[in-house]
Amino acid sequence: MHVPDGFIDAPTSLAAGAVAVVGIGLCLRGAHRELDERSAPLAGLVAAFVFAAQMLNFPVASGTSGHLLGGVLAAILIGPWSGALAVTTVLLVQALLFADGGLTALGVNVINMAFVTILVGYPIFRTIVRVLPRRSVAPIAAAVAALVSVPVASFSFVLLFAIGGTTDLSLGAVTTAVVSVHVLIGIGEAVITGLTVASVMAVRPDLVFGARGLLAPVKLRLHSPPTTADAR
Numbered sequence: 443m444h445v446p447d448g449f450i451d452a453p454t455s456l457a458a459g460a461v462a463v464v465g466i467g468l469c470l471r472g473a474h475r476e477l478d479e480r481s482a483p484l485a486g487l488v489a490a491f492v493f494a495a496q497m498l499n500f501p502v503a504s505g506t507s508g509h510l511l512g513g514v515l516a517a518i519l520i521g522p523w524s525g526a527l528a529v530t531t532v533l534l535v536q537a538l539l540f541a542d543g544g545l546t547a548l549g550v551n552v553i554n555m556a557f558v559t560i561l562v563g564y565p566i567f568r569t570i571v572r573v574l575p576r577r578s579v580a581p582i583a584a585a586v587a588a589l590v591s592v593p594v595a596s597f598s599f600v601l602l603f604a605i606g607g608t609t610d611l612s613l614g615a616v617t618t619a620v621v622s623v624h625v626l627i628g629i630g631e632a633v634i635t636g637l638t639v640a641s642v643m644a645v646r647p648d649l650v651f652g653a654r655g656l657l658a659p660v661k662l663r664l665h666s667p668p669t670t671a672d673a674r
Contacts, residue, residue, distance in 0.1 A: 443511060443624070444536070445551055445599065447544025454606025459549030465557055466530060472523025476651065484649055485520045489528040492516060495634065496532065496542075509627075511595065513559030514567065514588040515635045518580075518652035519642065522564045529556035550602055558598045563591030567652055580643055580653045585636030592628035596620045 450458070477485060492512035499509045512532070516525030533551050536542035543551045570583035600617045607616070642650055 443509075443551075443555055443596065443599070443627075444533075444543035445547040445554075447546045448608060449544075450547055450550055450602055451606040451608050452546070454602060455546050455550060457549075458547075458553055458602065462530075462549035462552040462557075465552070466527070469523045469526045469530075473521070473527055476521030476524045480649060481520050481524070481651060485524050485528055488516050488519050488525070489531050491638075492529060493532045493535065496536070510631055510634050511555050511559050511592060513556055513595075514563035514584065514591050514631075515638055517560045517564040518567055518584050518587075518635075518639055519650060521651040522560050524651075525564075526556045526560050529559075550599070553602075554595045554598045558595045559591040562594045563587035564652065566590055571653060577643060577647060577653075580647075580650065581636045581640035584639040584652075585632040588635035589628045589632035592631045593621055593625045596624035 492510065492515070495510040495512060497509070511529075513525060513529050516528045519525070520528065530552050533543060533548065533555060537545050537548050537551075564587065567583045567587040570586060571580055574583075597617075597620075600613070600620055603616055604613050607613075639650065643653070647653065
C-alpha cells in the first residue's frame with residue numbers, strides 16, 4: 443500500500459499533499475476533543491503498535507505480502523481524529539527513516555492509509571455497535587470495519603493512479619492487481635484488528651473510544667442487610 447516516489451506524477455502528488463495538510467489540521471482540532479487523561483497515553487502506544495505491526499509482513503498470494511494498515515484499529519481505540527494523526531505519524535517516520543513510501547508520495551499515502559480507512563471503517567464499526575450494543579460485538583464489528591476499509595483504500599489509490607499514474611500499466615490491470623490483493627490483505631487486517639480490540643476490551647473496555655456510551659453497563663443488585671422487621 444505504501445506508494446513510492448515517482449509512481450504518481452508531481453501535480454497529483456502536490457495536490458494530495460495539500461489535501462493531507464488540510465486533513466491533518468482538522469485532525470489536530472478534533473483530537474483536542476477526543477484525548478483526555480486516559481486516552482492521551484494510549485495514543486502513543488497505538489502509534490507504536492501500528493508502527494511495529496506495519497513492519498511485519500504476512501504472505502498473501504503469488505509471492506505478494508501485506509501488512510496492517512491500522513487506520514480502523516487506531517480510530518476505534520483512540521478516536522477517528524486522533525487515530526488519523528497516529529497513522530500519519532507512523533507514515534512520516536517510515537518515509538523519513540526507513541524509505542518505506544516516498545516523501546513526495548507522503549500525501550498520497552496519508553490519504554489512502556490514514557484518512558480513507560478511517561472515513562470508511564469507523565462509521566461501519568459505530569453502526570454495528572449501535573445496532574447491537576453488546577460488549578461481545580465490538581471485536582466483530584472492528585473486524586468487519588477493518589475488512590472493508592482495506593480494499594476501499596486500495597481503490598482510492600487506483601483513483602489517484604488514474605489521475606496521475608506515471609507507469610505504462612493499464613488502469614484495468616492496476617485495478618485488478620491492487621484491489622484483489624488487498625481484499626486478501628483485508629482478511630489479515632480484520633483478524634489483527636478484531637483480536638486487538640478483543641484483548642483491550644477484556645482488560646480495559648473503558649479505553650476503547652469507539653465503544654464508549656454504546657456498551658450496556660453491568661447492573662449490580664445491591665442487597666441491604668435484613669432489618670429487625672424482616673427477621674420477624
